[in-house]
Every structure is written in C-alpha cells, then in structure tokens.
Amino acid sequence: MSGYQAYRGNQINTAGPLGLIILSYDALYRSLGRSRHAIHGGDLAAEADHTARALEAIIELAGSLDFEAGGEVAQDLSVLYAYMMKRLSDGMCSCSTDAVDEVMNLVKTLREGWAGLSEQQQASAKPTAAPRHIATAYAAAYG
Numbered sequence: 001m002s003g004y005q006a007y008r009g010n011q012i013n014t015a016g017p018l019g020l021i022i023l024s025y026d027a028l029y030r031s032l033g034r035s036r037h038a039i040h041g042g043d044l045a046a047e048a049d050h051t052a053r054a055l056e057a058i059i060e061l062a063g064s065l066d067f068e069a070g071g072e073v074a075q076d077l078s079v080l081y082a083y084m085m086k087r088l089s090d091g092m093c094s095c096s097t098d099a100v101d102e103v104m105n106l107v108k109t110l111r112e113g114w115a116g117l118s119e120q121q122q123a124s125a126k127p128t129a130a131p132r133h134i135a136t137a138y139a140a141a142y143g
Contacts, residue, residue, distance in 0.1 A: 018118040021061070025111035028057035032104045036097050044093055051092055054103070058085050080106065 031054035038046035062081040065074040084103045091099025 018114060018121065022111060022114050022118060024057055024061055025107055025114065028054055028061070029104060029107050029111065031057060032100050032107065036100045036104070039095065039097050039100065042095075048092065051088055051100070055085055055088060058088075080110075 031050050035047050035050035035054060038044075038050055058081050062078055062085075065078055067074045067078070070077075084106060087099045088103055
C-alpha cells in the first residue's frame with residue numbers, strides 16, 4: 001500500500017458522517033473533471049469510464065439517503081440525484097461537455113453547502129437553533 005493510499009484510507013476511516021459526504025462529493029467531482037477532460041480529448045472510452053464512476057458515486061450518495069429520518073431534504077436530494085444521473089446518461093458520447101459541466105456545477109454547490117455545514121458544526125460546540133435544525137435535517141437525510 002502506498003503512502004497516498006494509506007493517507008486516503010485514514011482520511012475515510014476518521015471522517016465523520018458529514019466528512020464522508022464531502023469526500024463522496026470530492027470523488028464525484030474528480031470523476032466528472034476526468035470525464036470532461038476525456039471529452040475534450042475525444043477519448044470516448046475514457047469518457048464512458050469516468051462518467052460511469054461519477055454515476056456510481058451519485059448512486060452511492062442516493063442509496064445512503066434515509067427518507068424516514070431525512071424527510072423532505074432526503075426526498076429533494078433524491079430527486080436531484082436522479083436528475084444528475086439522467087443528465088449524465090443523456091449527455092454521454094455527445095462530444096459535448098454541457099451535461100458534465102451542469103452536473104459539476106451542481107456538485108460544487110452541494111459540496112460547498114455540506115462543507116459550510118461541517119464548518120458550522122466544528123466551530124460551535126452548541127450551534128444555534130436554526131443551524132442545528134438544518135444540520136440535523138441534512139445529517140438525517142443520510143441516516
């Protein structure tokens with residue numbers, strides 16, 4: 001095992017629930033970036049491979065939603081993930097980065113929101129009522 005693999009394994013093992021979500025978005029974003037690069041290079045096989053990895057990450061995020069505890073937030077995320085998967089599937093092998101770019105922007109926005117939530121939780125041992133409510137709803141969305 002390389003040093004980088006050990007580092008990544010430790011990062012995953014020590015991440016809390018929000019940290020794992022953020023790491024999932026990071027992996028998704030990287031796959032989309034590689035897919036975009038492959039499209040620009042005209043490499044359809046690499047595009048398909050990286051888009052498939054992105055789809056797997058979205059499926060993993062969608063599959064970890066807890067609809068009972070997460071309520072409307074989990075439902076909204078589920079709908080968004082389904083849209084992202086459809087958009088990527090429809091855009092494959094089109095020689096256009098439009099679908100990948102759109103999904104990358106959505107992923108970036110979602111990741112920023114989760115990172116902000118994580119920072120709020122870390123900065124405050126006892127969050128105020130509104131952020132705590134939001135944090136609880138989002139955390140519950142993933143069980």
